Amino acid sequence: MKEDLMDIICCPLDKHDLDLEVDERDDEEVLAGSLVCTECGESYPIEDGIPNLLPPDMREDAPA
Amino acid sequence: MHGDVAVFDRFAWAYDRLMPSADAGALAAGLAEADRDVDRVVDVAGGSGRALRAVSAGERLVVDAARGMLRQATRHGLATVQGDAAALPLADDSADAVTIVDALHHLPDRDGAIREAERVLAPGGVLVVAEFDPSTIRGRGLVATEHLVGFASRFDTPEQLHRRMAAAGLEPVLVEDGFGYVVAGVRSTA
Numbered sequence A: 001m002k003e004d005l006m007d008i009i010c011c012p013l014d015k016h017d018l019d020l021e022v023d024e025r026d027d028e029e030v031l032a033g034s035l036v037c038t039e040c041g042e043s044y045p046i047e048d049g050i051p052n053l054l055p056p057d058m059r060e061d062a063p064a
Numbered sequence B: 001m002h003g004d005v006a007v008f009d010r011f012a013w014a015y016d017r018l019m020p021s022a023d024a025g026a027l028a029a030g031l032a033e034a035d036r037d038v039d040r041v042v043d044v045a046g047g048s049g050r051a052l053r054a055v056s057a058g059e060r061l062v063v064d065a066a067r068g069m070l071r072q073a074t075r076h077g078l079a080t081v082q083g084d085a086a087a088l089p090l091a092d093d094s095a096d097a098v099t100i101v102d103a104l105h106h107l108p109d110r111d112g113a114i115r116e117a118e119r120v121l122a123p124g125g126v127l128v129v130a131e132f133d134p135s136t137i138r139g140r141g142l143v144a145t146e147h148l149v150g151f152a153s154r155f156d157t158p159e160q161l162h163r164r165m166a167a168a169g170l171e172p173v174l175v176e177d178g179f180g181y182v183v184a185g186v187r188s189t190a
Helices: A003-007 B005-018 B024-031 B067-075 B110-120 B137-148 B158-167
Strands: A018-025 A030-037 A043-047 B040-044 B059-064 B079-082 B095-101 B121-132 B170-176 B180-187
Touching (some): B024 B095, B024 B170, B110 B180, B158 B180
Parallel strands (some): B040 B059, B040 B095
Antiparallel strands (some): B121 B180
16 A cells, blocks of 8 residues: 555544554565554554455454 | 355456446446546446446545455555445545445345445546446346355346435436446535
8 A cells, every 4th residue: 555545544543643654665565564553552453565454343354 | 245245356367358348428427427527436246347447536445345356456556445335434525526336236235335435426426337227138147156156246237326425415317228237426515
């Protein structure tokens, strides 16, 4: 994801702003990292350049 | 997995080859209903970005629950976010237009998706929904086929979608009628 996406994305649960933590990036975009809600503290992963901002109970790896 | 997401993850590789390209003219007519300039367009449940690729706009973002579909969209140079249509990870008033193209029938919570679209639209922004009318002859065939391949699809008639949008506070206009129809709902500027 390109960093300017931070202007519009938010926590899907409470719609508060997110903090970006970068693990890996190239010239254009963030490839791996996480997005952490400034209000509820929920952490959302960025993998292969695509942020996963599904509510945690909809994540594939979440327990049913 | 949620609704039809798992089916889309399995079929992402074939989707662009199997599906016809969305009617760009009808989409553009829907977007033209906006009471503001359309720079940022968000395609909700936009999958591989098939519809969004036909739309010209400054910023184009695909939101979809199925990661396999988003990888296809990324390859076409579109910005992508994995997210749920009924719990959009987008700020209030952040989009000039939201599109839901041939996808509303796949969403488990259609009213939730339309309410969320209304929330992220800036005043004067437009929600454009392209759907298939299940009351037409071709529509009845499509309903049968989708159920046969394992989708849990539920289709609105234009009248039902009209009511759904009005209930969410949008002003709906039928832009194109027929088997494939388009309704545009404008968020009031007041």
